[in-house]
Amino acid sequence: xxxxxxxxxxxxxxxxxxxxxxxxxxxxxxxxxxxxxxxxxxxxxxxxxxxxxxxxxxxxxxxxxxxxxxxxxxxxxxxxxxxxxxxxxxxxxxxxxxxxxxxxxxxxxxxxxxxxxxxxxxxxxxxxxxxxxxxxxxxxxxxxxxxxxxxxxxxxxxxxxxxxxxxxxxxxxxxxxxxxxxxxxxxxxxxxxxxxxxxxxxxxxxxxxxxxxxxxxxxxxxxxxxxxxxxxxxxxxxxxxxxxxxxxxxxxxxxxxxxxxxxxxxxxxxxxxxxxxxxxxxxxxxxxxxxxxxxxxxxxxxxxxxxxxxxxxxxxxxxxxxxxxxxxxxxxxxxxxxxxxxxxxxxxxxxxxxxxxxxxxxxxxxxxxxxxxxxxxxx
Amino acid sequence: xxxxxxxxxxxxxxxxxxxxxxxxxxxxxxxxxxxxxxxxxxxxxxxxxxxxxxxxxxxxxxxxxxxxxxxxxxxxxxxxxxxxxxxxxxxxxxxxxxxxxxxxxxxxxxxxxxxxxxxxxxxxxxxxxxxxxxxxxxxxxxxxxxxxxxxxxxxxxxxxxxxxxxxxxxxxxxxxxxxxxxxxxxxxxxxxxxxxxxxxxxxxxxxxxxxxxxxxxxxxxxxxxxxxxxxxxxxxxxxxxxxxxxxxxxxxxxxxxxxxxxxxxxxxxxxxxxxxxxxxxxxxxxxxxxxxxxxxxxxxxxxxxxxxxxxxxxxxxxxxxxxxxxxxxxxxxxxxxxxxxxxxxxxxxxxxxxxxxxxxxxxxxxxxxxxxxxxxxxxxxxxxxxxxxxx
Numbered sequence: 001x002x003x004x005x006x007x008x009x010x011x012x013x014x015x016x017x018x019x020x021x022x023x024x025x026x027x028x029x030x031x032x033x034x035x036x037x038x039x040x041x042x043x044x045x046x047x048x049x050x051x052x053x054x055x056x057x058x059x060x061x062x063x064x065x066x067x068x069x070x071x072x073x074x075x076x077x078x079x080x081x082x083x084x085x086x087x088x089x090x091x092x093x094x095x096x097x098x099x100x101x102x103x104x105x106x107x108x109x110x111x112x113x114x115x116x117x118x119x120x121x122x123x124x125x126x127x128x129x130x131x132x133x134x135x136x137x138x139x140x141x142x143x144x145x146x147x148x149x150x151x152x153x154x155x156x157x158x159x160x161x162x163x164x165x166x167x168x169x170x171x172x173x174x175x176x177x178x179x180x181x182x183x184x185x186x187x188x189x190x191x192x193x194x195x196x197x198x199x200x201x202x203x204x205x206x207x208x209x210x211x212x213x214x215x216x217x218x219x220x221x222x223x224x225x226x227x228x229x230x231x232x233x234x235x236x237x238x239x240x241x242x243x244x245x246x247x248x249x250x251x252x253x254x255x256x257x258x259x260x261x262x263x264x265x266x267x268x269x270x271x272x273x274x275x276x277x278x279x280x281x282x283x284x285x286x287x288x289x290x291x292x293x294x295x296x297x298x299x300x301x302x303x304x305x306x307x308x309x310x311x312x313x314x315x316x317x318x319x320x321x322x323x324x325x326x327x328x329x330x331x332x333x334x335x336x337x338x339x340x341x342x343x344x345x346x347x348x349x350x351x352x353x354x355x356x357x358x359x360x361x362x363x364x365x366x367x368x369x370x371x372x373x374x375x376x377x378x379x
Numbered sequence: 380x381x382x383x384x385x386x387x388x389x390x391x392x393x394x395x396x397x398x399x400x401x402x403x404x405x406x407x408x409x410x411x412x413x414x415x416x417x418x419x420x421x422x423x424x425x426x427x428x429x430x431x432x433x434x435x436x437x438x439x440x441x442x443x444x445x446x447x448x449x450x451x452x453x454x455x456x457x458x459x460x461x462x463x464x465x466x467x468x469x470x471x472x473x474x475x476x477x478x479x480x481x482x483x484x485x486x487x488x489x490x491x492x493x494x495x496x497x498x499x500x501x502x503x504x505x506x507x508x509x510x511x512x513x514x515x516x517x518x519x520x521x522x523x524x525x526x527x528x529x530x531x532x533x534x535x536x537x538x539x540x541x542x543x544x545x546x547x548x549x550x551x552x553x554x555x556x557x558x559x560x561x562x563x564x565x566x567x568x569x570x571x572x573x574x575x576x577x578x579x580x581x582x583x584x585x586x587x588x589x590x591x592x593x594x595x596x597x598x599x600x601x602x603x604x605x606x607x608x609x610x611x612x613x614x615x616x617x618x619x620x621x622x623x624x625x626x627x628x629x630x631x632x633x634x635x636x637x638x639x640x641x642x643x644x645x646x647x648x649x650x651x652x653x654x655x656x657x658x659x660x661x662x663x664x665x666x667x668x669x670x671x672x673x674x675x676x677x678x679x680x681x682x683x684x685x686x687x688x689x690x691x692x693x694x695x696x697x698x699x700x701x702x703x704x705x706x707x708x709x710x711x712x713x714x715x716x717x718x719x720x721x722x723x724x725x726x727x728x729x730x731x732x733x734x735x736x737x738x739x740x741x742x743x744x745x746x747x748x749x750x751x752x753x754x755x756x757x758x759x760x761x762x763x764x765x766x767x768x769x770x
Binding site for chain 2: 003004261264265272273275276278280281282284285286288289292293294295296297299300318321322367370371373374375377378379
């Protein structure tokens with residue numbers, strides 16, 4: 001069990017740390033937000049991430065990637081979480097890359113993977129349909145029509161949906177809501193007739209969209225993987241998403257904690273540093289312990305993804321559960337321990353609280369994961 | 380590698396020959412442990428045979444040097460031994476504060492004569508040790524200890540009282556923190572001495588705990604004569620050894636298990652499953668939560684030990700491991716009691732194995748007190764890891 005980073009991984013972690021601290025500090029997110037940027041991400045940064053090989057971290061060399069695996073992807077995601085970096089890394093580099101790798105035909109891979117690796121194409125996963133993550137409940141229909149399919153329904157929480165060049169849409173070709181069987185994945189161009197995209201401004205100032213599909217016609221070759229058998233590929237996609245988000249949460253939670261600890265070391269009240277109060281010290285020490293456990297959970301999940309993604313489902317669910325809880329605690333305690341200034345927009349701690357709230361929700365919150373864990377473990 | 384393979388075969392054959400069948404049934408609880416010592420009453424001939432055989436091989440302490448009674452095994456060989464023992468479900472041949480605590484301290488701080496004299500009988504289970512640390516006025520504030528140790532020329536004279544001395548009534552010798560310089564600052568006047576519990580003036584009285592058991596004693600010293608050669612390390616520098624041992628103790632308590640089966644298996648075994656689920660949704664959620672936390676904690680324990688092996692010392696992280704591990708263990712037993720309901724409340728009788736679960740549940744309450752309370756561990760993390768300012 002590789003719980004310690006090897007030399008290559010250490011080097012990558014350091015490179016990523018320097019890269020994002022330099023190219024994408026928190027003020028970049030503030031600028032995007034305050035300028036009400038149309039794209040919601042920094043195109044220059046995305047291109048530089050491509051040049052660094054980050055966008056193609058999961059893509060094999062044959063398709064222009066660097067094929068470094070999930071540990072590497074997680075180390076990158078952690079640094080992005082630390083700096084609240086807004087970029088299509090999750091939507092495109094993780095979710096779409098996994099979808100194509102797992103389900104794509106030879107032609108689909110050849111067409112799209114190099115474009116992801118080069119930073120040319122942004123892709124988005126249109127999956128969620130209700131308040132909470134629930135892939136089985138997918139209800140959006142895809143009926144056979146002529147030579148292809150006709151898609152109808154609504155999707156929400158589509159990360160980077162309004163800037164995507166291409167979408168991966170999860171729809172039901174047979175069966176009923178509540179079953180993984182009968183789901184099919186489609187590659188859909190958002191410019192197709194009947195697609196309407198509404199950018200949704202979210203609490204974390206990051207990209208998300210609601211997308212309506214009104215009798216959207218696609219050809220048969222738009223199917224990614226097999227008809228009715230999309231559940232398995234979808235499982236791999238959300239699993240990859242959970243692992244990456246857990247790593248991102250480790251970065252955000254850890255940084256929220258660091259900023260908080262720095263703050264209480266300096267802030268004076270009653271003539272002393274408030275960090276000298278045991279009421280804050282014990283909660284900080286507890287949070288430190290939880291963050292150490294959270295780090296172990298992420299390392300294990302990433303290791304498991306690299307070893308055998310299929311059997312990684314349980315450790316990934318456990319890591320996502322743990323990180324959802326621990327990062328949330330870091331955000332909450334962060335604002336509370338900052339006191340009044342924690343409520344101000346000027347301090348970054350609030351931005352962490354907000355991003356953590358969103359990230360812990362993605363691909364199932366801790367309650368969802370706990371339910372899955374109990375079921376997988378047979379109780 | 381082929382050497383290791385050969386070694387594995389030898390170990391396997393030796394264990395096959397020497398590990399009695401009775402010692403291949405997992406222990407039910409701490410009561411099944413073998414403690415050894417001068418006057419120890421073995422639970423069975425098998426228990427004694429197993430301890431003596433392993434002790435003679437030095438495999439009770441596989442990595443200690445041979446000249447001190449150890450097995451002289453490399454880390455890799457010790458791993459092989461461990462895995463072979465696990466394979467046949469062999470019990471630990473000897474539980475011993477000598478092995479866990481004093482031995483490592485002597486190996487690090489003892490002189491050659493002390494190592495030669497004290498370590499081999501520990502390895503063979505012939506001498507049972509107890510630890511004289513806490514006092515009525517020195518619990519969390521251990522360095523406030525007041526047991527007096529006076530220099531009487533050719534010997535020391537010890538007067539005072541210890542408390543929470545584990546199994547002092549059954550131990551043969553004690554390793555003990557005493558004050559040798561009452562005028563120095565509290566951390567700087569402490570020494571580490573060893574003496575026989577049969578020395579005149581030593582008296583140990585068991586303390587009855589809420590579990591009904593008495594693993595601890597109050598221990599009194601009245602004009603106890605201690606040989607000068609039994610001072611370990613430098614005089615007045617005993618706090619260094621104390622700290623080293625406390626770190627050891629924390630790692631030990633933090634990692635202590637009891638029933639090592641997954642919690643969900645224990646709970647499901649108690650309440651049963653309906654349609655493959657624990658029927659009580661709240662209990663199910665709490666079990667899942669605790670299993671996630673236990674999983675992450677065990678990974679952290681392994682990671683920190685691996686980091687320590689790779690060079691970075693464990694340092695104050697032992698406080699984090701102790702804190703989190705003991706609190707988890709308490710949660711685990713709370714849930715086991717929740718699951719057991721009325722049955723778990725039985726205190727006597729065969730059905731409950733004399734209240735085994737209830738008594739273990741109560742025992743775990745001490746985990747976050749002994750070896751430095753949870754609150755002390757959190758203080759240490761704040762100060763030494765987070766570098767938060769002092770009050």
